[in-house]
Amino acid sequence: MEDWIKLVMSGDPRVVAGFVAGSIAGLGAGFTGGKIFGNWTLHRKLADSEKQLGALKASLDDSVNLWLRKVERPDDYVTTINRSIPIITVVNLKGGVGKTTIAANLIGYFSQQKRRDGSPLRILAIDLDYQGSLSAMLLTSAGITTHKTASNTLIDPRQSIETAKAKAENLRPKYENVWLYSAYEDFLEVENRLMMEWIIQRDPKLGDVRYELYRKLQSAGFLADFDLVIIDGPPRMTTGFVAALCASTHLLMPTIADKLSAPAAIRFLKQLEQLRPALFPATKLLGIVPSRTYRAESLTTKESGVIAALLSDLEKLHRIFDVNVFRNEIVPHTASFISAAGSELAYFDTQDAVPKQAITRLGAAIKQRIGLAG
Numbered sequence: 001m002e003d004w005i006k007l008v009m010s011g012d013p014r015v016v017a018g019f020v021a022g023s024i025a026g027l028g029a030g031f032t033g034g035k036i037f038g039n040w041t042l043h044r045k046l047a048d049s050e051k052q053l054g055a056l057k058a059s060l061d062d063s064v065n066l067w068l069r070k071v072e073r074p075d076d077y078v079t080t081i082n083r084s085i086p087i088i089t090v091v092n093l094k095g096g097v098g099k100t101t102i103a104a105n106l107i108g109y110f111s112q113q114k115r116r117d118g119s120p121l122r123i124l125a126i127d128l129d130y131q132g133s134l135s136a137m138l139l140t141s142a143g144i145t146t147h148k149t150a151s152n153t154l155i156d157p158r159q160s161i162e163t164a165k166a167k168a169e170n171l172r173p174k175y176e177n178v179w180l181y182s183a184y185e186d187f188l189e190v191e192n193r194l195m196m197e198w199i200i201q202r203d204p205k206l207g208d209v210r211y212e213l214y215r216k217l218q219s220a221g222f223l224a225d226f227d228l229v230i231i232d233g234p235p236r237m238t239t240g241f242v243a244a245l246c247a248s249t250h251l252l253m254p255t256i257a258d259k260l261s262a263p264a265a266i267r268f269l270k271q272l273e274q275l276r277p278a279l280f281p282a283t284k285l286l287g288i289v290p291s292r293t294y295r296a297e298s299l300t301t302k303e304s305g306v307i308a309a310l311l312s313d314l315e316k317l318h319r320i321f322d323v324n325v326f327r328n329e330i331v332p333h334t335a336s337f338i339s340a341a342g343s344e345l346a347y348f349d350t351q352d353a354v355p356k357q358a359i360t361r362l363g364a365a366i367k368q369r370i371g372l373a374g
Contacts, residue, residue, distance in 0.1 A: 063237045064237070064271050064274050064275060066199075067210065067237070067242045067275060067279065068274070068275065068278055068279070071210075071278040071279055072208065073211070073278075073279075074211055074214065074215065077211075077214070077282070078281060078282040080218050081214075081249055081280075081282035081283065082249075082282055084217075084218065084223070084249050085223055085226060085227060085228060085229065085249075086228050086229070086249050086250060086370045086372060087217065087228075087229040087231065087247060087248045087249045087250070088106075088228070088229065088230050088231065088248065088249070088250045088251070088252055088286065088366070088370070089230075089231040089232075089233050089244045089245065089247075089248040089250075089251055089252070090102055090103040090106075090230070090231070090232055090233060090251075090252045090253075090254065091233045091241075091244075091245075091251050091252070091253055091268075092235065092253055092254055092255060092264075092265070092268060093235050093236065093237065093264070093267075093268045093271070094235060094255070094261060094264040094265070094268070095235040096256075097254050097255050097256050097261055097291055097292070098254050098256075098291035098292050098331055098337075099232065099233075099235070099254050099291075100129070100133040100134050100137065100232050100341075100342075101137075101291075101331070101337055101340075101341050101346075102252070102254050102289060102291060102331055102359075102362070103125075103134055103230055103231075103232040104134055104137040104138060104232070104345055105345055105346060105347040105355065105359045106230060106359065106362070106363055106366070107123055107125050107138065107178060107230050107345075108141075108175075108345045108347040108348050108359070109347055109359050109360060109362075109363035110123050110228055110230070110363060110367075111123050111175050111177055111178050113363075113367065113372075115227060120176075120177040121177065121227045121228055121372075122177050122179075122225060122226045122227045122228075123175075123177060123178045123179070123226065123227070123228050123229075123230065124168065124178075124179050124180075124181075124223075124226045124228070124229045124230070125138060125178060125179065125180045125181070125229075125230055125231075125232075126151060126154065126180075126181045126229065126230070126231040126232070126244075127151055127180070127181060127182055127183040127231075127232050128151055128155075128183060128187075128231060128232060128233055128234055128238075128240035128241065128243070128244055129183060129187075129232055129233065129234035129235070129240075130183055130184065130185050130186075130187040130188040130191070130234070131185075131234070132147070132182065132183050132184040132185070132187075133232070133341075133342055134183075134232040135147060135180065135182035135183060135184065136342055136343060137340075137341075137342060137343060137344060137345060138171060138175075138178070138180055138345070139171070139180070139182070140343045140344050141174065141175075141343075141344045141345045141348060141349055142171040142172075142174045142175055142178075143174060144169075144171065147182060147184060148182060148184070149182055149183055149184045149186050149187050149190075150167035150168070150169065150180075150181045150182050150183075151181040151182065151183040151187055151240070152183075152186075152187055152190040153167045153181075154181060154212070154213050154216055154217075154243075155190070155191070155194065155209065155212050155213050155239060155240055155243045156190060156194060156212070157194075157206040157207050157209065157212050158206065161216050161219045161222065164216050165216075165222055167181065168180065168181060169181075169182065179226070183240075187240070188238075191238050191239040191240050192239075194209045194239050195209070195238075195239045197209075198210075198239075209239055209243065210239075210242050210243060210246050210279065211243070211246050211247075212243060213240075213243040213244060213246065213247040214243070214246050214247040217229065217247055218247075227372070228372065231244045231247075231248065233245075237271075242275075242279070245272075245275065245279065245280050245283065246279055246280045248280070248283050249282070249283060249284065249370075250283065250284050250285070250286045250370060251272075251283060251284070251285050251286060252286045252287065252289060252366070253265065253268070253269075253285065253286075253287070253288050253289065254288075254289045254290075254291040254331065255288055255289070255290065255291065255310075256290075256291055256292050257290045257293065257299060257302075257303035257304075257306040257307050258303075258306060259306060262306050262307075262309065262310045265288065265310060266310065266313050266314065269314065269323070272285075284322075285322065285323060285324075286324070286366060286369055286370070287323070287324035287325060287326050287369070288307075288310075288323065288324070288325045288326065289326045289329065289330070289331060289362065290303060290307060290325070290326065290327070290330045290331070291330070291331040291333075292331065292332070292333035293330045293331065293332045293333060294332070294333065295330075295332060296330075296332040296334065296354050296357070296358060297328075297330075298328075298330070299327065299330060307325055307327070311323065311325065324369075326362060326365060328361065328365075329358075329361045329362040329364075329365045330358065330362075331358050331359070331362065332354060332358055334346075334352065334354050334355065335352070336350040336352035336354060336355045337355055340355070346359075347359045
């Protein structure tokens with residue numbers, strides 16, 4: 001029994017869907033032989049659920065198919081995204097590419113930037129990975145020792161907008177203009193519950209979980225106190241990950257320039273191209289960031305070759321993204337980044353100038369590309 005629980009909680013949509021389908025099939029069998037077989041309405045609902053989940057299981061060659069079910073985007077979705085303040089999700093389904101390190105240090109960089117009136121930019125940071133690495137880095141750097149999950153309120157339709165908004169934690173005194181929604185292990189349980197409820201349409205009144213983060217962020221007044229949102233997405237196609245895609249104006253994709261990571265980047269972009277037309281057609285790809293590079297300011301010949309081959313392969317695809325590479329804004333694999341990862345910000349908390357220089361170059365390029373005033 002414990003093995004089944006671990007599988008279901010692993011976050012793999014196929015495992016969860018299979019578990020739900022099996023559970024409902026078992027319930028249906030119980031009702032058939034039980035005393036309440038005569039409750040035709042309930043029996044019919046179970047039969048309908050079995051039929052829906054049977055079709056769902058047949059279509060699940062990969063998790064992309066799951067998230068493309070019955071897409072009905074909110075009214076004025078594209079217009080709203082196009083008019084929104086920048087909401088950047090740092091994404092890659094391959095772990096170990098420096099995604100969280102880049103997200104956290106960009107938050108540090110933008111916290112030092114100014115608005116047109118000279119006041120600091122107001123940054124909202126959202127951690128949607130139950131491992132909580134972004135939360136740990138920001139809170140530790142800010143000197144805050146209490147950790148609690150808050151990101152669940154952003155993706156759970158049962159949580160009101162007012163409740164969700166009140167959960168943002170200000171990282172004062174060090175980062176007075178940064179607010180954080182943290183995530184930890186219990187966030188995974190929320191993600192899986194929401195996905196299972198959405199699959200079986202347990203309560204249609206709750207709406208589409210894929211657009212819940214979008215709905216909350218774009219609700220009246222929610223983003224009025226912020227100038228920029230940066231989201232750290234998980235390396236898994238979970239409920240939170242898909243919600244982030246649907247809520248974002250831009251995606252930023254770090255990748256290591258080697259022969260293992262580059263093919264994974266192409267596979268991931270293919271998945272995004274499958275999802276984007278139906279789910280998030282207005283979201284733009286800011287670009288690919290070469291990360292964990294050998295040198296601090298330029299790619300090696302080998303790394304340049306890998307990036308050139310990656311772009312060549314992408315040209316062969318039917319691309320719906322304009323793919324740019326931050327060739328001059330790379331993030332090196334330095335001792336300072338390594339030692340700071342998971343606990344602090346190399347941009348602020350080390351004596352080494354290289355991390356600050358690298359993140360400043362990348363941040364300035366992003367700022368220009370998204371047209372952020374200041």
